[in-house]
Amino acid sequence: MKLAPLIGIEIAAFALIIFETYVFFNVVVPLGPIPHTLVEYTGYGLLKMLLVVGLVAVWFLVMVELTRLYTRSRLSPSPSPSS
Amino acid sequence: MADAGLLALSFIVPLCVVLAWMPVYLRWLTKAGRVVDDVHKRPPTKVPSPAGPVLFVAAIAGETVAYFAFGSLVPIAMMGVTTIAFAVGIADDLFVLGGKTKPLLLLLAAAPIVVLARYEPTLYNPVLTFPLLGDTAPHLIIYTLLAVAAFPIVANAFNMMDSFNGQISWFTLLVSLALVVGISLHAAFASGFSLSHLAVAFPLVGVALGLLFFNRYPSRAFDGDSGSLMFGAMFAGLTITGGVEVAAMIAIVPAILNSFYTLSSVRGFVERRKMGARPTYLGDDGKLYATREGSAPTTLIRLILLGGAQDEEGLVRSVIILVGVSCLLSAGISVLTWAF
Numbered sequence: 001m002k003l004a005p006l007i008g009i010e011i012a013a014f015a016l017i018i019f020e021t022y023v024f025f026n027v028v029v030p031l032g033p034i035p036h037t038l039v040e041y042t043g044y045g046l047l048k049m050l051l052v053v054g055l056v057a058v059w060f061l062v063m064v065e066l067t068r069l070y071t072r073s074r075l076s077p078s079p080s081p082s083s
Numbered sequence: 084m085a086d087a088g089l090l091a092l093s094f095i096v097p098l099c100v101v102l103a104w105m106p107v108y109l110r111w112l113t114k115a116g117r118v119v120d121d122v123h124k125r126p127p128t129k130v131p132s133p134a135g136p137v138l139f140v141a142a143i144a145g146e147t148v149a150y151f152a153f154g155s156l157v158p159i160a161m162m163g164v165t166t167i168a169f170a171v172g173i174a175d176d177l178f179v180l181g182g183k184t185k186p187l188l189l190l191l192a193a194a195p196i197v198v199l200a201r202y203e204p205t206l207y208n209p210v211l212t213f214p215l216l217g218d219t220a221p222h223l224i225i226y227t228l229l230a231v232a233a234f235p236i237v238a239n240a241f242n243m244m245d246s247f248n249g250q251i252s253w254f255t256l257l258v259s260l261a262l263v264v265g266i267s268l269h270a271a272f273a274s275g276f277s278l279s280h281l282a283v284a285f286p287l288v289g290v291a292l293g294l295l296f297f298n299r300y301p302s303r304a305f306d307g308d309s310g311s312l313m314f315g316a317m318f319a320g321l322t323i324t325g326g327v328e329v330a331a332m333i334a335i336v337p338a339i340l341n342s343f344y345t346l347s348s349v350r351g352f353v354e355r356r357k358m359g360a361r362p363t364y365l366g367d368d369g370k371l372y373a374t375r376e377g378s379a380p381t382t383l384i385r386l387i388l389l390g391g392a393q394d395e396e397g398l399v400r401s402v403i404i405l406v407g408v409s410c411l412l413s414a415g416i417s418v419l420t421w422a423f
């Protein structure tokens with residue numbers, strides 16, 4: 001059971017990939033009207049790319065934070081039974 | 084039925100090559116003085132290394148069987164990927180390449196797939212297929228650039244999973260089985276997907292299983308970077324030709340997290356032999372402990388050992404459990420992607 005927190009982080013990584021996939025397909029891809037001009041086409045293209053970069057960044061940040069929490073909890077001395 | 088026999092052959096041949104040639108090769112390595120310290124033993128034992136050349140010959144033998152059994156350029160592309168990654172790995176084993184040189188050279192491993200796709204457009208499909216949601220639109224240039232970038236990333240991730248007895252062989256065996264599940268379902272449910280895409284995956288399973296006999300605790304052989312980089316590049320190549328990117332990524336989540344932790348804590352590509360503080364250390368009792376200094380690099384192994392000291396065998400068992408969970412999740416993703 002010592003591995004439970006790490007399995008939890010693994011499942012969180014998996015769940016986040018699935019959730020972000022859903023966001024990608026249902027929010028990012030259909031974003032904005034059908035572009036008619038080059039400016040619209042480029043603008044929406046760049047916005048979608050930024051959102052994808054954002055999704056990747058969110059995944060990494062969540063992973064870093066979960067790992068930091070786990071590391072901190074393992075490194076901090078556990079309270080003695082008398083305290 | 085005949086196809087199943089040929090698929091089995093592309094698994095059995097590389098397995099038999101490893102089992103038959105490894106003992107002879109290991110004796111030669113020992114006689115030639117090519118042995119390294121197994122630093123996680125007290126006192127350190129001597130282990131022949133690198134076993135990569137036998138693994139390479141076995142992988143090429145398996146891909147050759149796949150070529151003669153199913154034709155197409157897919158096995159040829161995989162032979163090219165395997166050869167280039169092995170060449171980079173053996174150069175690293177013999178001369179120790181720099182932390183930045185290795186990933187740059189590994190970009191070349193993508194060349195056979197990219198070049199041969201011009202002659203056989205079905206070699207890979209430039210779309211990502213997601214579970215339940217389906218395909219993205221085809222983006223040849225973006226997909227190809229990402230595919231090329233994947234080779235050093237995945238090969239490096241495999242290389243970083245090669246620290247303890249049996250770790251790389253168990254890891255490669257489990258993730259390659261997850262890949263076979265994904266590609267099998269892709270072949271079963273998608274039209275126009277030839278069996279050669281599935282056949283090229285079996286040599287990796289056969290070679291990894293063969294290595295496990297010699298690399299499991301206590302190791303009688305270390306694969307070296309020539310083995311681990313080759314495994315990683317083969318995995319990346321199979322992911323691209325098999326069109327199972329999401330499932331493959333899920334299967335190697337422990338390795339991705341491991342390299343991400345390491346790269347972010349040492350801030351960049353640093354050759355592992357040149358890292359300052361060690362993430363773990365061997366205690367006088369023969370158990371492995373996590374370094375408790377904040378400056379030590381974070382690795383998957385250190386995270387496991389933060390939960391309590393373990394002997395090497397128990398530690399590798401913990402890694403296998405984590406990889407097993409990710410492979411089960413990967414198989415679930417494959418079912419959701421192709422069967423629904």
